Amino acid sequence: MSGQQASFLTKRVNLNGKRVNLAIWDTAGQERFHALGPIYYRESHGAILVYDITDQDSFLKVKNWVRELRRMLGDDICLVIGGNKTDLERERRVSLEEAETYAREVGALHFLTSAKLNQGVEELFLELTRRMLQTALTNDQQRINSLTRGGSTTARNLQIVDDQEAPSSGKSSCCSS
Amino acid sequence: MSGSSDNGSSSAWTGTRLHIKEGELQCVRGCGFYGNPAWEGHCSKCYKDHLAQTQQRKTVFHPSLKLRNKVSRSVSDVSDFTSSATSIMSRKFDRFEEKRRQQLDKKTKVVKSIFRKSQGKEGSKAGEASRLVRQLSMESQGAGQQYNEFLKTLSKDVQCGVSKLINTFLEKMLRVVEFQSVDECSEQIQDFYTTMNDMITQQPVYIGLEQEQIDKINELTERYITTRLYKPLIITVNAVCEEKDLAIQNRIRSLAWISSQHLECGVEESSQEVKETLDLVITELLEMDSKRVPSDKLQCLVSAAHHVLQVLKQSRSGVPASADDFLPAMIYCVLQANPPLLHSNISFITYFSQQRSLQSGEAGYFFTNLCCAVAFIEHVTAQSLGLTEDEYERYMTGLALPPHALDGDAWLCEGMRVMLQNLKTLDDLQAKMDHLVTHSDELMQEMDELQESVSEQVTSVLENNPLTIHPRRKVAIDEELQASSLLPSPLTPEIPPLSPDIKAAQQSLSFLQQLGDGGSQTNSPDLPDASTVASKSTSRTTSDFMGSEADLLSLGVDPEEPDSSIHGLTGLLGSDIDLLGPDADALEAESGMLGSSSGLPDLIGPVRSTEGSRNHNYLNLDEIGSAQGMFALNQPFQSAKIQNNTQYSIPPTKNEKHLSGTLSGQDSLLYSGFTIQGGKIPSIACETGNTHSLSSPLEPPQSCSADPLSPPLTGSQPALPPPLIPSIPGERQEASATGQKDSQKKGDALDKVCDVLGDIVETFDSLL
Numbered sequence: 026m027s028g029q030q031a032s033f034l035t036k037r038v039n040l041n042g043k044r045v046n047l048a049i050w051d052t053a054g055q056e057r058f059h060a061l062g063p064i065y066y067r068e069s070h071g072a073i074l075v076y077d078i079t080d081q082d083s084f085l086k087v088k089n090w091v092r093e094l095r096r097m098l099g100d101d102i103c104l105v106i107g108g109n110k111t112d113l114e115r116e117r118r119v120s121l122e123e124a125e126t127y128a129r130e131v132g133a134l135h136f137l138t139s140a141k142l143n144q145g146v147e148e149l150f151l152e153l154t155r156r157m158l159q160t161a162l163t164n165d166q167q168r169i170n171s172l173t174r175g176g177s178t179t180a181r182n183l184q185i186v187d188d189q190e191a192p193s194s195g196k197s198s199c200c201s202s
Numbered sequence: 203m204s205g206s207s208d209n210g211s212s213s214a215w216t217g218t219r220l221h222i223k224e225g226e227l228q229c230v231r232g233c234g235f236y237g238n239p240a241w242e243g244h245c246s247k248c249y250k251d252h253l254a255q256t257q258q259r260k261t262v263f264h265p266s267l268k269l270r271n272k273v274s275r276s277v278s279d280v281s282d283f284t285s286s287a288t289s290i291m292s293r294k295f296d297r298f299e300e301k302r303r304q305q306l307d308k309k310t311k312v313v314k315s316i317f318r319k320s321q322g323k324e325g326s327k328a329g330e331a332s333r334l335v336r337q338l339s340m341e342s343q344g345a346g347q348q349y350n351e352f353l354k355t356l357s358k359d360v361q362c363g364v365s366k367l368i369n370t371f372l373e374k375m376l377r378v379v380e381f382q383s384v385d386e387c388s389e390q391i392q393d394f395y396t397t398m399n400d401m402i403t404q405q406p407v408y409i410g411l412e413q414e415q416i417d418k419i420n421e422l423t424e425r426y427i428t429t430r431l432y433k434p435l436i437i438t439v440n441a442v443c444e445e446k447d448l449a450i451q452n453r454i455r456s457l458a459w460i461s462s463q464h465l466e467c468g469v470e471e472s473s474q475e476v477k478e479t480l481d482l483v484i485t486e487l488l489e490m491d492s493k494r495v496p497s498d499k500l501q502c503l504v505s506a507a508h509h510v511l512q513v514l515k516q517s518r519s520g521v522p523a524s525a526d527d528f529l530p531a532m533i534y535c536v537l538q539a540n541p542p543l544l545h546s547n548i549s550f551i552t553y554f555s556q557q558r559s560l561q562s563g564e565a566g567y568f569f570t571n572l573c574c575a576v577a578f579i580e581h582v583t584a585q586s587l588g589l590t591e592d593e594y595e596r597y598m599t600g601l602a603l604p605p606h607a608l609d610g611d612a613w614l615c616e617g618m619r620v621m622l623q624n625l626k627t628l629d630d631l632q633a634k635m636d637h638l639v640t641h642s643d644e645l646m647q648e649m650d651e652l653q654e655s656v657s658e659q660v661t662s663v664l665e666n667n668p669l670t671i672h673p674r675r676k677v678a679i680d681e682e683l684q685a686s687s688l689l690p691s692p693l694t695p696e697i698p699p700l701s702p703d704i705k706a707a708q709q710s711l712s713f714l715q716q717l718g719d720g721g722s723q724t725n726s727p728d729l730p731d732a733s734t735v736a737s738k739s740t741s742r743t744t745s746d747f748m749g750s751e752a753d754l755l756s757l758g759v760d761p762e763e764p765d766s767s768i769h770g771l772t773g774l775l776g777s778d779i780d781l782l783g784p785d786a787d788a789l790e791a792e793s794g795m796l797g798s799s800s801g802l803p804d805l806i807g808p809v810r811s812t813e814g815s816r817n818h819n820y821l822n823l824d825e826i827g828s829a830q831g832m833f834a835l836n837q838p839f840q841s842a843k844i845q846n847n848t849q850y851s852i853p854p855t856k857n858e859k860h861l862s863g864t865l866s867g868q869d870s871l872l873y874s875g876f877t878i879q880g881g882k883i884p885s886i887a888c889e890t891g892n893t894h895s896l897s898s899p900l901e902p903p904q905s906c907s908a909d910p911l912s913p914p915l916t917g918s919q920p921a922l923p924p925p926l927i928p929s930i931p932g933e934r935q936e937a938s939a940t941g942q943k944d945s946q947k948k949g950d951a952l953d954k955v956c957d958v959l960g961d962i963v964e965t966f967d968s969l970l
Contacts, residue, residue, distance in 0.1 A: 032523060032524050032525040032527075032528045032567070033525075033564055033567040033568075035562065035564070046562060048561070048562040048563065048566070048567070050525075050570070051525035051526075051528075052525050052529075053525045053528070053529035053530070053574075054525070054526055055466075055526060057585070057586040057587075057588075058529055058574070058578065058586075060577075060578075060581065061529075061574040061577055061578060064570055064573050064574045064577060065570060065574065
């Protein structure tokens with residue numbers, strides 16, 4: 026999972042016999058570009074929101090993002106919250122319990138990762154893909170059932186917006202460097 | 203019931219019945235979906251199948267021909283449509299005219315838009331005049347050809363299906379595109395993309411297609427359709443986006459003061475390398491507007507984005523850039539480039555490119571970033587730039603410049619940057635030039651040294667090799683040769699008259715010889731030793747020779763009368779001395795020749811010869827005047843000597859001149875030549891002296907017969923000789939002796955000349 030650039034990656038995944046194209050986009054996380062978020066995440070199927078477990082502030086930003094995404098895209102978007110920098114467990118500021126509780130509340134998955142040690146990243150992406158595929162299939166089925174002209178029954182290309190929160194985390198969560 | 207309903211459904215399409223049952227609205231194939239009269243009562247899916255079946259039945263013909271036919275037909279269709287629906291036309295025409303006008307305004311902005319404009323004009327003409335058949339543009343032809351060529355690689359069924367679908371769609375679009383809004387056009391085109399994609403991915407006919415082929419078909423479909431419809435589409439888009447285009451352009455212009463520091467994008471503006479890459483980015487962003495096909499525009503954007511990443515790499519020494527860096531850098535680049543018709547291009551891509559390519563892939567990502575950049579630029583605030591409202595206002599109104607604005611040359615205009623770059627290049631060239639000049643100087647110096655050394659070697663060779671002088675001698679020797687050839691005739695007759703002549707003449711001659719020796723010896727101090735030696739040796743030989751001559755002469759002298767002998771002597775003396783005079787000249791000439799030129803003797807020689815003759819005449823007269831002549835002769839010679847001594851102040855200068863004329867260091871050679879040639883000198887002397895020797899025999903009798911006239915002569919002569927004497931009397935005497943010797947030793951001289959000639963020839967040979 027290494028890309029030539031850290032900001033954009035296309036990955037092909039085979040999941041349960043279905044071929045899925047993951048387009049993983051990094052977004053600018055600075056506060057000044059927050060308003061541009063919708064341009065990135067519109068029509069995306071999933072989002073990974075990463076916070077730094079040693080930084081309480083970054084977790085608050087994740088909460089902001091979740092609120093915005095839910096407001097803009099409703100339940101169609103699959104959310105995954107990633108607690109990064111588990112290699113710095115001793116400096117943890119955000120408790121695991123708090124994070125998991127919050128994730129459950131907003132219908133998101135929670136993963137602990139360490140981009141530095143390349144721990145939990147793969148699992149995070151696989152689980153998200155599974156979720157997105159499921160959502161997509163459900164949506165398609167719903168469309169077919171509602172007698173609107175059915176689209177393709179095969180897996181559509183899935184777009185992921187990886188909103189990497191907390192620039193202080195400094196490491197890309199989507200790529201192991 | 204059901205049958206009647208079926209019948210009813212079939213007649214329902216005629217529109218005669220007002221009440222339609224639900225069953226009649228359904229697909230004629232009974233698949234459960236609703237049918238549509240436009241699809242011959244089929245639902246969309248069944249209609250596709252139906253179409254495919256009918257297409258299969260049709261014979262396959264060349265797609266490109268087909269396309270041409272369609273085009274011409276579609277144009278006529280358009281005209282039919284416009285003529286029949288004039289009401290719609292007039293309604294839509296106002297809007298169309300407005301678009302045209304807007305397009306006209308833009309014409310000056312971009313060269314490309316001029317091209318479009320002319321196309322638009324053509325199209326509208328075709329539409330209004332309804333008779334003109336519109337020519338396909340080069341781009342359309344190219345795209346169509348590309349499509350056809352690709353389709354040829356596929357099966358005939360695929361060819362047929364795809365081209366039929368496209369042509370049907372194009373036919374429809376060409377008819378309506380100019381009267382639809384952008385959204386309608388976009389919707390139709392996007393629908394068509396989906397239809398096409400669905401068709402080739404799902405229908406059984408196309409199952410054999412690879413994913414790559416499908417992608418290719420999709421891409422070419424987009425290319426062909428957007429190229430064919432480019433004119434009406436871009437007009438529509440431009441019309442919609444015109445205000446936004448101008449707004450963003452002005453906005454970017456007013457934000458020109460924003461630097462990379464404001465955006466915190468980490469672009470090192472001062473680095474030359476970064477600047478060059480930035481230029482590439484800007485070029486690509488500007489290039490985007492000149493492309494017709496959305497995917498081409500996206501391609502420009504992608505390469506621009508790659509250059510942006512390159513800029514970041516260069517600025518941050520190789521750390522891969524994340525979106526946190528890329529977006530600010532992209533914004534910075536857009537601000538720097540200020541691409542024309544930015545909104546139009548973004549809208550065109552959004553409306554008419556395949557949505558799949560915008561939602562995935564790097565093109566989609568970079569396009570999204572571009573959209574973000576534009577959105578940021580449009581909504582930039584003081585806060586987003588980390589400035590206070592006051593600062594922001596001041597910068598925006600141009601009242602102030604950011605503090606770092608004048609750092610480096612980042613804020614210089616393009617011309618200044620180019621100028622600086624050129625100056626740098628010129629400096630480099632200057633350095634190279636200097637290098638070249640020093641090298642050429644060195645080369646020049648080397649060449650000079652080489653020349654010097656060569657000339658040194660040449661001179662040393664010349665110095666070491668006396669033969670180099672021979673050419674000069676040759677001139678003298680040629681004269682000698684001439685003279686020697688002439689010698690025999692004047693000299694041979696002289697000996698017989700001499701032999702009968704008196705011993706006194708010999709005696710006087712020998713006396714003269716002695717005197718001459720003394721004279722030469724006295725005079726010699728001015729000359730180098732060698733010359734004195736030479737003169738001595740010559741005088742010695744002459745005296746020896748004299749002796750032998752005297753013996754010869756003594757035989758016939760006795761019977762002769764003293765008078766006649768005296769006469770003869772005087773004549774002989776006159777002639778001899780006349781001969782000698784020239785000898786002296788010859789000597790002079792010799793030295794002169796050695797010195798500088800052979801012209802000297804010509805000038806001096808004649809004078810000297812006359813001097814000599816007169817001098818000797820004078821001597822003769824003196825001798826004649828005194829009975830014995832010995833003492834008498836002594837007197838004038840002494841006087842001559844005195845005169846010599848007094849007047850010798852001049853000759854040395856001459857000699858010096860001659861000597862100075864000769865090459866230094868060759869003196870010895872000269873003198874050797876001098877001595878060697880001592881024997882050959884007479885040959886010249888004879889030549890010049892001939893006239894005198896001829897005249898003198900005549901004169902002496904006169905002078906003799908006019909003996910009484912001698913006093914007046916002597917009286918007159920003192921006046922004449924003194925001015926003449928200065929010309930080396932001593933030498934003359936010496937020369938007279940040698941000359942006399944030579945005159946009688948002509949055979950030897952000839953031999954010597956021959957020897958010398960031989961030498962010269964040898965030297966010439968060796969030289970050559």
